[in-house]
Amino acid sequence: MTTHGGASPSLIDVARAAGVSTATAGRALGGYGQVSERTRERVLAAAAELGYRPNGLARSMITGSTHTIGVVVADVANPFFATALSGITDVAQPAGFEVLLANTGGALAAEQRAVSVMSEKRVDGMIVAAAQPGEGTHLKHAMEAGVPVVLIDRQVSGVPEADSITIDNEHAAAEAVAHLLELGHRRIGVITEAGDQLARLRAGTRRRGLFPSAVRLRGYVRALDAAGVEVDEALVAPARYERGSAYDALLSLLDLADPPTAVLCTDNVLASGAYRAAQDRGLRMPEELSLIGFDDEPWTTLVRPELTIVEQPTYDLGARAGRQLLDHIEGERAGRAPQHIQLKAKLVARESTARPVAVR
Amino acid sequence: MTTHGGASPSLIDVARAAGVSTATAGRALGGYGQVSERTRERVLAAAAELGYRPNGLARSMITGSTHTIGVVVADVANPFFATALSGITDVAQPAGFEVLLANTGGALAAEQRAVSVMSEKRVDGMIVAAAQPGEGTHLKHAMEAGVPVVLIDRQVSGVPEADSITIDNEHAAAEAVAHLLELGHRRIGVITEAGDQLARLRAGTRRRGLFPSAVRLRGYVRALDAAGVEVDEALVAPARYERGSAYDALLSLLDLADPPTAVLCTDNVLASGAYRAAQDRGLRMPEELSLIGFDDEPWTTLVRPELTIVEQPTYDLGARAGRQLLDHIEGERAGRAPQHIQLKAKLVARESTARPVAVR
Numbered sequence: 001m002t003t004h005g006g007a008s009p010s011l012i013d014v015a016r017a018a019g020v021s022t023a024t025a026g027r028a029l030g031g032y033g034q035v036s037e038r039t040r041e042r043v044l045a046a047a048a049e050l051g052y053r054p055n056g057l058a059r060s061m062i063t064g065s066t067h068t069i070g071v072v073v074a075d076v077a078n079p080f081f082a083t084a085l086s087g088i089t090d091v092a093q094p095a096g097f098e099v100l101l102a103n104t105g106g107a108l109a110a111e112q113r114a115v116s117v118m119s120e121k122r123v124d125g126m127i128v129a130a131a132q133p134g135e136g137t138h139l140k141h142a143m144e145a146g147v148p149v150v151l152i153d154r155q156v157s158g159v160p161e162a163d164s165i166t167i168d169n170e171h172a173a174a175e176a177v178a179h180l181l182e183l184g185h186r187r188i189g190v191i192t193e194a195g196d197q198l199a200r201l202r203a204g205t206r207r208r209g210l211f212p213s214a215v216r217l218r219g220y221v222r223a224l225d226a227a228g229v230e231v232d233e234a235l236v237a238p239a240r241y242e243r244g245s246a247y248d249a250l251l252s253l254l255d256l257a258d259p260p261t262a263v264l265c266t267d268n269v270l271a272s273g274a275y276r277a278a279q280d281r282g283l284r285m286p287e288e289l290s291l292i293g294f295d296d297e298p299w300t301t302l303v304r305p306e307l308t309i310v311e312q313p314t315y316d317l318g319a320r321a322g323r324q325l326l327d328h329i330e331g332e333r334a335g336r337a338p339q340h341i342q343l344k345a346k347l348v349a350r351e352s353t354a355r356p357v358a359v360r
Numbered sequence: 361m362t363t364h365g366g367a368s369p370s371l372i373d374v375a376r377a378a379g380v381s382t383a384t385a386g387r388a389l390g391g392y393g394q395v396s397e398r399t400r401e402r403v404l405a406a407a408a409e410l411g412y413r414p415n416g417l418a419r420s421m422i423t424g425s426t427h428t429i430g431v432v433v434a435d436v437a438n439p440f441f442a443t444a445l446s447g448i449t450d451v452a453q454p455a456g457f458e459v460l461l462a463n464t465g466g467a468l469a470a471e472q473r474a475v476s477v478m479s480e481k482r483v484d485g486m487i488v489a490a491a492q493p494g495e496g497t498h499l500k501h502a503m504e505a506g507v508p509v510v511l512i513d514r515q516v517s518g519v520p521e522a523d524s525i526t527i528d529n530e531h532a533a534a535e536a537v538a539h540l541l542e543l544g545h546r547r548i549g550v551i552t553e554a555g556d557q558l559a560r561l562r563a564g565t566r567r568r569g570l571f572p573s574a575v576r577l578r579g580y581v582r583a584l585d586a587a588g589v590e591v592d593e594a595l596v597a598p599a600r601y602e603r604g605s606a607y608d609a610l611l612s613l614l615d616l617a618d619p620p621t622a623v624l625c626t627d628n629v630l631a632s633g634a635y636r637a638a639q640d641r642g643l644r645m646p647e648e649l650s651l652i653g654f655d656d657e658p659w660t661t662l663v664r665p666e667l668t669i670v671e672q673p674t675y676d677l678g679a680r681a682g683r684q685l686l687d688h689i690e691g692e693r694a695g696r697a698p699q700h701i702q703l704k705a706k707l708v709a710r711e712s713t714a715r716p717v718a719v720r
Contacts, residue, residue, distance in 0.1 A: 082442040089463040101461040103449040272658050299659025
């Protein structure tokens with residue numbers, strides 16, 4: 001007997017109180033299979049006396065649907081994922097689906113475990129912001145077992161049959177850099193989590209299995225190439241996904257013999273760290289440095305100068321993923337080719353970008 | 361037969377393929393009750409052929425535990441709830457518990473539905489930031505049905521037997537006001553969602569069933585009373601939980617014939633709206649206005665002047681609630697009196713508060 005203190009009575013408890021087998025108690029309570037009227041009454045009386053709850057699980061086991069979707073993200077405390085998650089719940093809940101959440105901290109092992117547990121709990125489908133876009137074996141297994149998967153924010157190698165909803169990150173970053181080029185900047189730096197992938201990005205044609213940061217770095221390179229401005233590796237400053245790391249990265253760019261006049265930060269955490277570093281260094285923005293960040297967070301219009309940003313449709317990203325998954329679950333996408341939807345980001349020019357002083 | 365497109369095969373599918381009853385298939389797969397060796401093999405073969413997944417639900421129905429906890433919050437996109445949620449998942453997931461999330465938008469009906477659905481899905485317990493602290497009947501029903509409930513951020517009327525983890529909001533707000541009094545301010549305004557409750561708060565002794573905003577307003581009143589400064593109702597500016605509403609509230613305070621020299625904003629959303637209004641009005645902070653907000657969000661040190669804030673232990677709030685609930689689920693709190701834990705907030709004095717000009 002594995003019931004535990006404080007929990008509701010289990011089927012075993014009911015069966016024992018009624019003096020029948022667990023299987024018989026299950027048949028009597030679930031209303032399936034054969035059971036005598038007298039036994040049924042005894043089981044129902046025991047269930048009532050013990051306070052046994054009407055059981056969604058039993059129904060789920062029989063119908064094969066739990067009306068639950070799994071959502072796997074790296075960090076729910078990051079406003080990007082929190083906002084996407086609210087888009088998902090706003091679509092799922094009115095349709096009668098609950099959301100099972102896993103927060104992986106960006107660790108592949110935690111994601112693999114979460115996908116396995118959710119699969120065992122028989123979620124009807126999953127929305128996954130993959131920890132490692134290069135590794136999708138566990139997602140492939142889930143799909144082979146009949147669990148539809150919708151990828152969000154990042155495509156994943158090895159699961160081309162999964163739908164994906166992403167931002168057009170290459171275009172978004174290229175547009176931000178083009179804005180700086182138009183203002184007259186030529187020394188344009190970038191603070192990026194994908195700093196080590198520069199050589200591969202410039203050579204390669206790989207489209208899947210990349211973090212958004214790598215795709216954005218490719219957009220940075222593309223915009224410079226298109227303008228005939230040579231990419232200077234010294235201006236590509238690597239940073240971890242932390243404010244402090246971005247802070248150090250901006251200072252290292254400023255300490256170059258020939259420092260950049262403008263810097264693109266490829267996400268909101270990096271942008272806030274870099275903004276702080278520019279403040280602490282006493283730099284006047286935009287006169288001495290133009291700065292661009294990602295995501296239209298409230299702080300970006302409270303700071304002076306207001307931050308020029310690339311606005312991502314984050315809530316829509318979640319809502320679209322939710323609708324796509326519900327379509328799958330309801331069988332409306334059966335037999336169709338997977339969809340890879342890219343939503344557009346938008347450059348919002350504010351006060352932190354202007355012509356470089358030397359050009360004025 | 362209610363299986364659906366794209367979903368994994370159900371117990372019914374397996375039973376049909378094996379030519380046995382659903383109950384027999386369940387016994388054969390679950391390893392409980394009596395079933396002949398020959399039948400068992402036929403069912404297992406059918407399950408393997410159909411790709412029937414090892415089923416956590418079946419096990420859950422038998423043991424009475426789903427290793428799932430429900431979390432009910434008003435707005436997961438609010439950094440406060442997102443951070444508390446990450447505290448909960450960081451405790452629950454390593455202990456083998458998944459998190460079922462409901463986002464209610466602060467609507468009581470949505471919360472009642474979520475609690476009912478979660479109860480039916482047999483979560484092992486729930487953590488609830490109640491939409492309406494005055495209404496706890498649905499939570500009482502869940503507890504009577506054997507689902508332990510831990511209240512977070514706000515206590516609820518009618519469920520004194522539920523544990524609660526809250527911030528000592530009265531003390532936190534009183535400390536913020538005391539800081540302003542010490543600096544020499546006497547005209548101290550407050551922007552609050554509980555503006556309509558001022559009279560009741562000053563008269564009453566009600567301790568449960570109050571929003572944090574109301575408890576904070578009581579702290580404001582207490583601190584002024586303690587200093588012998590009369591509470592001026594004109595300085596209590598009501599606002600909805602929106603930046604724009606707080607923006608308008610600050611402007612209305614500034615437009616008074618005898619405006620405040622300092623203003624307390626009782627949460628982070630209100631603080632960012634008020635900060636923006638002070639900027640747009642061209643007020644020099646802290647010389648012309650001292651301002652205090654809640655929550656140590658990154659933007660509060662990026663703005664100039666940096667914002668003086670009351671720092672809430674938000675992550676700990678979630679982590680403590682998670683641990684408390686797991687103790688309940690594991691039976692370690694059986695028969696003990698409910699615990700009402702209050703965590704301390706901390707005033708962090710920065711640049712947005714100083715002596716009023718008149719006193720200098």
